[in-house]
Every structure is written in structure tokens, then in C-alpha cells.
Amino acid sequence: xxxxxxxxxxxxxxxxxxxxxxxxxxxxxxxxxxxxxxxxxxxxxxxxxxxxxxxxxxxxxxxxxxxxxxxxxxxxxxxxxxxxxxxxxxxxxxxxxxxxxxxxxxxxxxxxxxxxxxxxxxxxxxxxxxxxxxxxxxxxxxxxxxxxxxxxxxxxxxxxxxxxxxxxxxxxxxxxxxxxxxxxxxxxxxxxxxxxxxxxxxxxxxxxxxxxxxxxxxxxxxxxxxxxxxxxxxxxxxxxxxxxxxxxxxxxxxxxxxxxxxxxxxxxxx
Numbered sequence: 001x002x003x004x005x006x007x008x009x010x011x012x013x014x015x016x017x018x019x020x021x022x023x024x025x026x027x028x029x030x031x032x033x034x035x036x037x038x039x040x041x042x043x044x045x046x047x048x049x050x051x052x053x054x055x056x057x058x059x060x061x062x063x064x065x066x067x068x069x070x071x072x073x074x075x076x077x078x079x080x081x082x083x084x085x086x087x088x089x090x091x092x093x094x095x096x097x098x099x100x101x102x103x104x105x106x107x108x109x110x111x112x113x114x115x116x117x118x119x120x121x122x123x124x125x126x127x128x129x130x131x132x133x134x135x136x137x138x139x140x141x142x143x144x145x146x147x148x149x150x151x152x153x154x155x156x157x158x159x160x161x162x163x164x165x166x167x168x169x170x171x172x173x174x175x176x177x178x179x180x181x182x183x184x185x186x187x188x189x190x191x192x193x194x195x196x197x198x199x200x201x202x203x204x205x206x207x208x209x210x211x212x213x214x215x216x217x218x219x220x221x222x223x224x225x226x227x228x229x230x231x232x233x234x235x236x237x238x239x240x241x242x243x244x245x246x247x248x249x250x251x252x253x254x255x256x257x258x259x260x261x262x263x264x265x266x267x268x269x270x
């Protein structure tokens with residue numbers, strides 16, 4: 001996976017500015033799908049005007065909860081309503097995500113689709129059933145991400161799934177996907193990525209350039225997107241795009257299981 005350059009990120013900045021109006025529109029657009037996907041878990045919430053209790057709070061890299069430009073949306077899961085803290089420019093995140101798809105995908109990520117997917121996933125997570133501390137981002141967290149991708153218009157949905165599949169297969173071909181010990185491999189990707197922001201804020205173009213120039217920081221975070229490509233592809237190919245067919249089982253049974261996603265990953269690797 002080739003890391004994006006500071007010039008790549010700078011070129012994306014005009015396209016990936018996010019306003020409060022755009023973020024709120026994305027939230028409103030995914031609300032009906034999220035309520036349906038959650039089913040009984042929606043009924044357990046105190047809805048606000050019929051919607052899941054969540055709202056957008058716009059942030060800058062300097063005020064983004066320590067995430068800087070690395071995380072476009074984060075939330076306080078146990079507050080009601082849930083605040084969704086939304087970064088005002090997603091260029092670095094988009095560049096890293098796009099890079100995981102491989103060279104043919106240059107320019108493929110669209111701001112509005114990316115906004116809808118990430119807001120949709122982050123809307124679901126606080127309202128999904130508990131995992132008793134066993135939940136992992138690159139397994140349990142892929143369920144809401146996959147659902148949000150499947151809520152895109154069909155043509156865009158299919159393009160996104162194809163991009164993830166291309167990234168997953170390129171990662172497999174270059175030996176970046178561990179066969180055997182898959183759970184430990186995915187957990188190591190997460191752990192290494194989550195440690196990156198603790199080594200200093202990535203806020204502003206100078207900090208982004210320094211981050212991308214430091215392989216020891218940028219590479220572990222970029223590898224998180226490789227894991228996303230693999231697991232989105234694994235679950236999409238195992239379950240199909242008709243999310244209404246499998247969502248009840250996935251949310252109410254599979255999601256609670258500590259081994260969520262591992263059988264599908266093992267079958268895909270086989």
C-alpha cells in the first residue's frame with residue numbers, strides 16, 4: 001500500500017470540506033435505515049421526533065478530541081442524545097482510505113458517499129447491543145460500516161464494494177493478510193493504529209506532512225484501512241447485499257459473539 005503524500009492530501013482539501021449542514025443532512029439520510037436495522041433496539045430508545053437520539057457537533061483538528069485529522073467522526077457512546085463530533089475537513093482520512101483500495105482507485109472516493117457511510121456507521125454503534133467488552137473494531141465495528149455502505153444507492157454501493165474487494169485482494173496478494181491467527185492479526189492492526197494519535201496531534205498541513213513522512217506513525221494507521229477492506233469484503237461476500245435478509249441475525253446473535261467475523265474470514269482465506 002502506497003502512503004499518500006502531503007500533495008495528495010492538499011489536493012483533496014477543497015473536495016473534502018464538511019459543513020454542519022452536510023453532516024446533518026447525512027445523519028438525516030441514514031436515520032430510517034438505522035432505525036430499521038436496529039429493530040427492537042430502536043424501540044428501547046427515547047426517540048427525538050421519531051429519530052434515534054443523536055446530533056452533530058462540528059469540530060476542527062485542534063478540538064477533535066485528540067484525534068486531529070485522523071478520525072472524521074467520533075462519539076460519546078453512553079450520552080443520550082449521542083453527540084457525533086464531526087471534523088470539518090476529511091482530506092487526510094479520505095486519502096488514507098482511498099490508498100487502501102490500490103492504485104487503480106485514484107480519485108474514487110466521493111465526499112458525500114464517504115460522509116454518509118461514516119456518519120451511518122457511527123450512528124449505529126452506540127445503539128447496537130453490548131458485547132461484554134469483547135467487541136473489536138475490525139470485526140464487530142465492520143458490521144455497522146458494511147450496513148452503511150449497503151445503504152448507498154445501488155450503483156454507488158456496488159462501486160464501493162468493488163473498491164474494498166480490490167484492496168482486500170491486493171493485500172492478500174502481497175502477503176499483508178495473515179493466514180492463521182486471524183484474530184490476533186486484526187487486533188494487532190487495531191492496537192497499532194489506536195496508539196498513533198497518542199504520539200502527537202496531527203492537526204494542520206505541517207503536522208500532516210510530518211505524519212506522512214514518518215513511516216513508523218503513518219504506516220500503522222494506514223494498515224487499519226487494509227483491515228477494513230478485508231473485513232468489509234469478507235462479510236459482504238459471505239452475506240450478500242440484501243442486508244434486510246440477514247440483519248436481524250447479525251445484530252441480535254452474531255454481533256454479541258466474541259468470535260464475530262472470524263468464521264467468515266477463515267472461509268474467505270480458504
